[in-house]
Amino acid sequence: MPKRIVISKLGGPEVLTYEDYEVPSVLRPDHVRIK
Numbered sequence: 001m002p003k004r005i006v007i008s009k010l011g012g013p014e015v016l017t018y019e020d021y022e023v024p025s026v027l028r029p030d031h032v033r034i035k
Helices: none
Strands: 003-007 016-020
Touching: none
Parallel strands: none
Antiparallel strands: 003 016
C-alpha cells in the first residue's frame, strides 16, 4: 500500500507524517498523481 505525506502545521521535517493511502483508479479534478 502506498504512503502519503501529510503536512499538518508549519515547521521542518518533524511535522511531516506518513499515512497509508488507498490509491483510487480515477482521480478527482483537484488531485494530482506524481510518479
